[in-house]
Amino acid sequence: MTSAPPREIDAALLEQEEDRGGGVRALLGNQVAGPLAALVLAIIIFGLTTSTFLNAGNLSLIATQSVVVGTLALGQTLIILTAGIDLANGAIMVLASVVIGNLATDGNALLALAAGVLVCVVMGGLNGVLIARFSLPPFIVTLGMLSVLSAVARLYTDSQSYPINSDLLTVLNRGLTVGGVTITYGVLLWIGLTAVLGYALTQTAWGSHVYAVGDNRVAAALTGIKVKRVLLSVYLTAAVVYAFAAWQALGRTPTADPSGYATANLDSITAVVIGGTSLFGGRGGVVGTFIGALIVTVLANGLTQAGIDSLYQQVATGVLVVIAVAVDHFVRTRQTR
Amino acid sequence: MTEHVLEARGLTKRYGHVVAMDDCHFDLRPGEILAVIGDNGAGKSTLIKALTGAVIPDTGSISVNGQEVQFRSPLDARRAGIETVYQELGVAPALDITQNLYLGREQRRKGILGSVFRKLDKASMRHGSARQMADLGIRVQSIRQKVETLSGGQRQAVAVARVAAWATSVVIMDEPTAALGVRETNQVLKLIERVRENGLPVVLISHNMPNVFQVADRIHIHRLGRRIAVVEPAHTTMEEAVAVMTGAKSPESLQTDGGTA
Amino acid sequence: MNASRTVRHIAASGLALSLVAAAAACSSDDDSPASVAGADDVTIGIVELNLSNPFFGTLQKATEAAATAKGWKVMKAEAKVPGDSATQVTAIENMINRGVKAIVLDPANPTALVPVVKQARDKGILVVTVNATLTPIDAADATFATDNTAAGRLIGQWAKASVPANPRIAMLDFDLSDGPAGGRHNGFLEGFGIKDGDPQIAGAALTKGTIETGQAAMENLLSAHPDINTVYTINEPVAAGAYTALKAKGLDGKATTVSVDGACSGVQDVKDGIIGATAMQFPSKMGEMAVAAAEAFISGGTKPQSGLTDSGTVLITDKPVAGLESQTSEWGLQNCWGEK
Numbered sequence: 001m002t003s004a005p006p007r008e009i010d011a012a013l014l015e016q017e018e019d020r021g022g023g024v025r026a027l028l029g030n031q032v033a034g035p036l037a038a039l040v041l042a043i044i045i046f047g048l049t050t051s052t053f054l055n056a057g058n059l060s061l062i063a064t065q066s067v068v069v070g071t072l073a074l075g076q077t078l079i080i081l082t083a084g085i086d087l088a089n090g091a092i093m094v095l096a097s098v099v100i101g102n103l104a105t106d107g108n109a110l111l112a113l114a115a116g117v118l119v120c121v122v123m124g125g126l127n128g129v130l131i132a133r134f135s136l137p138p139f140i141v142t143l144g145m146l147s148v149l150s151a152v153a154r155l156y157t158d159s160q161s162y163p164i165n166s167d168l169l170t171v172l173n174r175g176l177t178v179g180g181v182t183i184t185y186g187v188l189l190w191i192g193l194t195a196v197l198g199y200a201l202t203q204t205a206w207g208s209h210v211y212a213v214g215d216n217r218v219a220a221a222l223t224g225i226k227v228k229r230v231l232l233s234v235y236l237t238a239a240v241v242y243a244f245a246a247w248q249a250l251g252r253t254p255t256a257d258p259s260g261y262a263t264a265n266l267d268s269i270t271a272v273v274i275g276g277t278s279l280f281g282g283r284g285g286v287v288g289t290f291i292g293a294l295i296v297t298v299l300a301n302g303l304t305q306a307g308i309d310s311l312y313q314q315v316a317t318g319v320l321v322v323i324a325v326a327v328d329h330f331v332r333t334r335q336t337r
Numbered sequence: 338m339t340e341h342v343l344e345a346r347g348l349t350k351r352y353g354h355v356v357a358m359d360d361c362h363f364d365l366r367p368g369e370i371l372a373v374i375g376d377n378g379a380g381k382s383t384l385i386k387a388l389t390g391a392v393i394p395d396t397g398s399i400s401v402n403g404q405e406v407q408f409r410s411p412l413d414a415r416r417a418g419i420e421t422v423y424q425e426l427g428v429a430p431a432l433d434i435t436q437n438l439y440l441g442r443e444q445r446r447k448g449i450l451g452s453v454f455r456k457l458d459k460a461s462m463r464h465g466s467a468r469q470m471a472d473l474g475i476r477v478q479s480i481r482q483k484v485e486t487l488s489g490g491q492r493q494a495v496a497v498a499r500v501a502a503w504a505t506s507v508v509i510m511d512e513p514t515a516a517l518g519v520r521e522t523n524q525v526l527k528l529i530e531r532v533r534e535n536g537l538p539v540v541l542i543s544h545n546m547p548n549v550f551q552v553a554d555r556i557h558i559h560r561l562g563r564r565i566a567v568v569e570p571a572h573t574t575m576e577e578a579v580a581v582m583t584g585a586k587s588p589e590s591l592q593t594d595g596g597t598a
Numbered sequence: 599m600n601a602s603r604t605v606r607h608i609a610a611s612g613l614a615l616s617l618v619a620a621a622a623a624c625s626s627d628d629d630s631p632a633s634v635a636g637a638d639d640v641t642i643g644i645v646e647l648n649l650s651n652p653f654f655g656t657l658q659k660a661t662e663a664a665a666t667a668k669g670w671k672v673m674k675a676e677a678k679v680p681g682d683s684a685t686q687v688t689a690i691e692n693m694i695n696r697g698v699k700a701i702v703l704d705p706a707n708p709t710a711l712v713p714v715v716k717q718a719r720d721k722g723i724l725v726v727t728v729n730a731t732l733t734p735i736d737a738a739d740a741t742f743a744t745d746n747t748a749a750g751r752l753i754g755q756w757a758k759a760s761v762p763a764n765p766r767i768a769m770l771d772f773d774l775s776d777g778p779a780g781g782r783h784n785g786f787l788e789g790f791g792i793k794d795g796d797p798q799i800a801g802a803a804l805t806k807g808t809i810e811t812g813q814a815a816m817e818n819l820l821s822a823h824p825d826i827n828t829v830y831t832i833n834e835p836v837a838a839g840a841y842t843a844l845k846a847k848g849l850d851g852k853a854t855t856v857s858v859d860g861a862c863s864g865v866q867d868v869k870d871g872i873i874g875a876t877a878m879q880f881p882s883k884m885g886e887m888a889v890a891a892a893e894a895f896i897s898g899g900t901k902p903q904s905g906l907t908d909s910g911t912v913l914i915t916d917k918p919v920a921g922l923e924s925q926t927s928e929w930g931l932q933n934c935w936g937e938k
Contacts, residue, residue, distance in 0.1 A: 052822040061821055065814055159652050160936075161809070161863075204455040205443035208436050215429040222427045223441040223499075224412060253810045253842060257835075259651075260810050282431040304815065305822035310804035332485075 031276045031284055034327060035291040038274075038320065042295060046302030053302055056181040062297050067172075067186040068093075068252055069264055070293035071245040073271035074193055075238030077289045080272050081201075082214040082234050083281025084131065084138035088145035089242055090264030092123045094257075095153045096246040100169065101162030101256025109166035117243040123149065124239020125232075132231035146265065153258040161257035164250050172251030186248050190290075193244060197237075197286045210234060214281025271296055274320050278328045295320065341400070342367050342538050343419070343507050348387055348397035357383040358394060359562035365507060370529060370539045372549040375559030376583055381542055382511075384559065388540075389421050389509060390414035401506055418505030424512040427496050430485035434477060435459070435466040437484055438499045469502045473531050490521025494528055501532045508532055509540045514548060526552050546575045558582050566591055641671040642892055643693035643701040645686050647729075648677050652861065652936040653881055654704065657729060661702050661885030668893060673698060683710035690714045693723075700724040700892035702885070708733040708777070724895045728884040730777065731906060739895075740902035742887040742909050746781030746858070747788070749877035749911040752922070753830070753856035754789020756875045759919035761828045761854050765790075768819045769802035770812055770840055772832040779832055782858050786830050800826050805836050812839025820847055829855040834864030834876060841872045860914060862934040868914050869927035875915035878925075881935050884909040 047054035072089050079086045096116040103112035123145065130141045164170055172186035201207035209230045212220040221227050250256060275292025277284025296317055303313045345363035349356070357380050365371050375381040386392035388399065390408035398405055401417045408414045411421075428437050439462050445451035446458045466480045475494045477487065484492055493513055500508055510529065514522040522545075529539055529552055543549050549556060550570045558566045558581050566581055566588035573591055580586035642665055646658045658674065665672050673696060675689030683706040691714060693701055701718060705711045705727055712732055715725050719739065727738045735741060757765075767790075772779040792798055800823040803815035812835060820826060820843060829844070831837040837857040844850045850872075857864060860878025867873040887909060891902035913922065914930040925933075 050822065058821040061817055065817060068810075159655070199454075203457055203459075205445070205457060206455070208432065208440065208443060208457075211432055212429045212436075212440055215431040219427045219429050220440070222421075222423060224415065225441045249810075253813055253839060255809055255838065257809050260808050262808070263806070282429065300814065301818045301821065304801065304803045304818035307801060310815075 032288050032291065034324075035275050035288050035295065039291050039295050039298065042298045042302065046298065046306065050302065050305045053305055056179070058301070058305075060181050060183055060187075062294065062301050063187045063190075064173075064184050064252070065301065066293045066297040067184070067190045067248045068245055068261070069267045069271060069296070070190050070290065071193060071241060071248050072264055073268040073275075073289045073293050074190075074197055074286050075241035075245070076268040076272050077275075077277055077284065077286050078197070078201075078210065078234045078238050078241075079138070080214075080269075080277055080279060081210055081281055081284060082231055083217075083279075084214075084231075084234075085142065085269070085279070086127070086235075086238065087139065087142040087265050088123070088127065088149060089142075089238070089245075089268055090261050091146045091149035091153065092120055092239065092242050093246045093249060093264065094261050095123070095149050095156070096120050096243055097249050098153050098157050098162065098256045098258050100246065100250060101164055102157070104164065104166050104169055105162055109168040112166075113169065113247065116246050117240065120239040120243040120246065121236060124235050124242065128232040128235025128239075131235065132228040150262075157256075157258045159258060161255050161259075164254040164256060169247070169250045170254050172248055173254070184251070186251050189244065189248070193241060194286050194290045197241075201285055206230070206233070211282050214283075216282070267296065270317060270321055273324050274317075276324060276328070278332070279325070280328075280332065283328070283331075340367065341365060342402060343388065343540075344400045345384075345388065346398050348384070348394045348399070350383055350387065350392060350394050356562050358387065358397075361397070361559075361563045363388065363557065363564060364567075365538050365540060366555075368533060368536065368538055369554040370533050370541055370552050371555050371557055372541045372543060372553035373557045373559060374543065374546070374549060374578065374582055379559045379582075380562040381559045383562075385421075385509060385511060385540075385542060388414070389419060415503075419507045419509065420500040420504035421509040421511060422493075422496050422500045422513050424515050428484045428492055428499075430492075431483060433483050434470070434480045434487075434495055435463050437495055438462075438466040438469060438502060440499070442503060465502075466498075469498050472535060473498050473501065473528055475528065488521065489517055490524045493517060493521070493525050497525065497528050497532065501535070501537060504537055506538075507540060508537050509542075511542045512544065513541070514543070514545060522548065546579065550575055550578075558588070560584060639671055640669070640896055641673060641696065641698045642889075643673045643675070643690070643696075643698045643703075645689050645693075645701060645703045646674070646676040647704050647706055648679055648682070653859075654729075656935040657704065657881035657885050659885075660882035661728070661889060664886045664889035665892075668889070677706045681706050683707040686711060687714045690718060694718050694721055698723060699896050700726070702888045702892070703727045703738070704729045705732055712737045724892055724901065726888045726891055726902065728888050729881070735906060736904050740888075740891055740904060741906045742884045742891075743906060744778075744879040744884075744911055745906070745908045746778040747785035748908065749858050749879065750782035750785020750787075751789035752785075752877045752911060752913045753858065753875055754786040754791075755922055756789075756913060756915060756919055756924070757786070757828055757830070757854065757856050758790045759922065760874060760917060765798050765828045766800040766823060766825045767798055767828045767830060768800055768816065768823070768826045768840075770805050770815050770829065770831045770836050771802055772805060772807050772836075782832060783830075786856070805832065805839075807833055807836060809835045809839040809842075812836030813842050814839075816840040816843035817846075820844070820849070824849075827853045829853055831855060831857045833857060834859045834861055834867060834873065837864070837873050837876075838867060841867075860912070860930065860934055861936040862931065863936065865914055865927055865930035865934045868916060868930065871916075874917065875913055875924070876930075878912045878914050878930060878934065880909050880912075880933075 052058060076086055076089055096119040099119050100112045100116040103115050127141055127145055130136045131138050172189060173184055175182045175184035209225050212225060213227050213230050217227055271293040272289050274295055275288030277288055299316050300313050341364045343365040348358045348361040350358040361384055373381055383392055387394045390411040390413045406417055444458045444462050446456045450456040463480055475498055484495055514525050526548060532539055553570055556568050557564055560582060568591055577591060581588050644658060644661050647654045649655050662672050673693055677685050686706050701723060703725060715737055718725050725738050726740045728742050730743060731741045732738050771783055774780045774783055787793060801819045803819055805811040805815050829840050831840055834857045837855050840855055844853050854874040857873050857876045860876060864876050868876055894900045913924040914927060915924050916927050918924045
């Protein structure tokens with residue numbers, strides 16, 4: 001800052017500054033509190049109503065079941081924070097997984113995995129260029145990509161699936177066993193990705209720029225932020241995350257299936273929205289998404305165990321989505337005076 | 338003429354047959370608030386765009402602190418120490434005050450945390466923004482407040498604080514009070530005076546004559562793509578200024594100051 | 599419609615794909631209506647479901663091969679996504695204009711196609727449905743399909759004879775309002791000699807007919823009921839997913855899985871011990887029966903017998919039980935459908 005010598009600084013302003021717990025408090029601020037409360041409430045209810053829900057094995061199963069959509073949703077979060085949307089993320093992941101499955105059948109698994117990353121980066125990059133460089137609407141671009149890539153995956157495989165036998169490709173389904181409970185490497189990877197992306201969003205200039213671009217694109221551009229470059233970086237980063245999701249999927253279900261995960265795009269959006277990220281951009285974060293993905297899995301797992309018709313799981317998920325959107329709407333209209 | 342912080346000579350800009358600037362001059366002295374007034378279509382905004390790098394003039398020269406400059410983009414003007422507050426609220430409402438003040442100019446931690454892990458120095462930025470807000474006498478509860486929790490006047494104050502923090506030579510404000518109520522407008526006008534007290538000259542573009550006469554040290558009257566007069570509020574009435582601005586009265590009838598067309 | 603398989607391919611996102619489907623429906627007319635078939639030429643129409651599913655691809659290819667073997671021309675159309683009856687309606691309208699003699703239809707919806715089918719029949723065109731029925735069933739001249747209840751009954755009877763005396767059953771279903779899915783479910787229970795709500799049923803879960811949804815459903819049920827030893831699955835991909843879940847719990851040798859389909863990959867799973875028994879259906883036979891009915895009508899004016907004609911179901915298992923006719927997985931691999 002280049003201003004003149006300081007006058008007396010407002011004590012209240014500086015008091016805030018001494019607060020060392022700021023980072024944690026910000027994390028658990030109002031954007032995560034709601035989803036966290038919903039998750040805890042769901043766990044308590046299922047814990048009281050079924051005898052099998054609240055055991056360590058089942059809780060680790062819930063985490064394991066969340067990793068594929070949960071990882072996809074991390075990438076989706078970045079894009080939604082910029083006020084975009086990605087309808088093609090599931091299709092990108094499936095295409096990458098069948099490419100990996102095919103190449104690994106007779107070849108080197110590591111090279112196959114690298115090819116999968118390349119598929120994701122090229123497809124995500126294509127989305128990014130169309131959206132950032134040519135300013136096309138994300139909904140339409142990714143809707144088109146969804147259609148194209150789903151077809152390409154089927155043409156590429158002739159609608160057949162590939163069994164996965166490579167240790168490298170299924171390693172994420174193995175894990176550390178502590179006291180009879182297994183935490184898979186896939187879960188650890190999911191937590192790690194959440195931490196890295198959470199750090200990037202909250203502790204780096206890039207993160208501030210992502211939020212600013214989603215919040216007020218004009219203001220961001222006026223301050224000198226290179227909006228198009230930020231958008232492209234977001235779509236590319238999300239694409240790398242999708243490659244991790246493809247690897248997660250191969251570990252979870254050791255089959256590369258072109259017809260699998262057909263609703264993963266909407267499932268990932270559901271997790272993001274339930275996690276408290278605003279579809280209008282600029283508000284939310286990956287920790288909320290992590291919790292959102294867990295909530296969706298907890299509902300499916302708990303209702304099945306309670307012997308309740310699975311259709312109610314869709315009802316419950318839908319109600320949570322509407323509540324989350326309503327809360328977001330309330331927050332935005334109350335504060336935009 | 339080196340006493341001018343910002344100076345333009347003979348600026349011309351044509352769009353086809355339309356002459357947006359016609360041999361236009363401009364001077365800004367150190368530590369003053371210079372208002373720029375003109376009727377709609379007089380070409381004020383083209384002049385301001387030329388001074389902030391958004392428009393490249395066909396002919397003419399611009400100098401900052403006596404050094405001639407060639408602005409090819411808004412970034413060039415910014416590098417020369419010229420910062421602009423725009424009419425539309427140029428803030429990101431979901432971000433907090435500190436993030437807004439430092440947007441695009443974030444500070445990183447020293448050492449490996451900053452160079453490799455790109456970690457922001459949030460403590461230092463909070464300290465800087467608290468000091469900046471105090472310097473300008475802007476009162477908020479906390480610099481961690483999200484901008485959307487502020488009133489319209491406070492938001493514009495944040496935009497002004499941001500610009501004043503980074504400007505090294507000139508602050509330009511394009512209709513900064515157009516969207517505000519009376520009380521909030523007064524807050525922003527006080528802020529503009531505070532910026533001047535802190536040593537930065539201000540260019541204020543406004544349609545609001547009472548505001549202009551309240552804070553300006555000199556008034557640049559723009560008409561038909563050029564400066565036709567510069568007057569001082571102490572020696573000129575609002576009616577006279579408006580009459581000259583609209584062509585109802587000739588500029589020669591006024592007591593002018595600081596050069597003519 | 600044959601939902602369990604159809605839904606394997608539930609092509610993504612409701613909103614997204616309904617838009618695509620709407621667009622597709624608008625542009626599905628890729629046949630020139632100008633060239634009307636000559637008097638000597640016989641053209642028949644084949645209207646299939648979404649061909650991303652190998653079952654429907656097999657059915658379409660068999661029908662087309664049988665028709666071209668008779669020297670007929672073929673007009674083809676297919677739904678873009680499951681349930682896409684709009685595209686099928688447009689296709690049938692085009693076929694009527696084109697003057698086809700017969701239409702072989704795999705309807706995407708039991709009622710939505712009834713009016714256009716009536717329109718075709720009023721013009722003297724024979725309309726037979728394959729794989730699925732219209733409602734009412736006599737809205738079409740005839741139907742050639744798998745009797746899904748019979749298929750379910752076969753695997754139910756086999757399971758009853760093969761599993762321990764204290765069965766703990768997991769039901770991995772698909773939306774039971776769907777005709778074939780409901781038929782298989784009820785047939786299995788009937789064959790097993792129990793009813794919905796029987797205490798031998800440990801739990802039930804809905805899948806989307808895909809590998810990964812079958813796996814997640816099985817995991818959830820096992821978490822609550824680790825004593826499950828009998829697994830009913832709506833189709834073979836769900837059985838494959840269930841196997842992954844069982845194996846993770848070390849139960850792969852202890853639980854018995856039954857399924858329906860007879861795809862080559864499913865029969866291979868029978869051979870590998872992943873599936874205990876599956877009820878094979880015959881898409882090629884459905885197509886051939888439909889073309890034979892069309893030939894009788896075109897050459898002699900004979901309409902086929904109205905109602906459902908079962909194209910047959912064969913139990914495939916390598917552990918035959920007394921009193922229940924079955925074939926081995928070796929036989930199954932000779933007769934299965936889809937890619938071998």
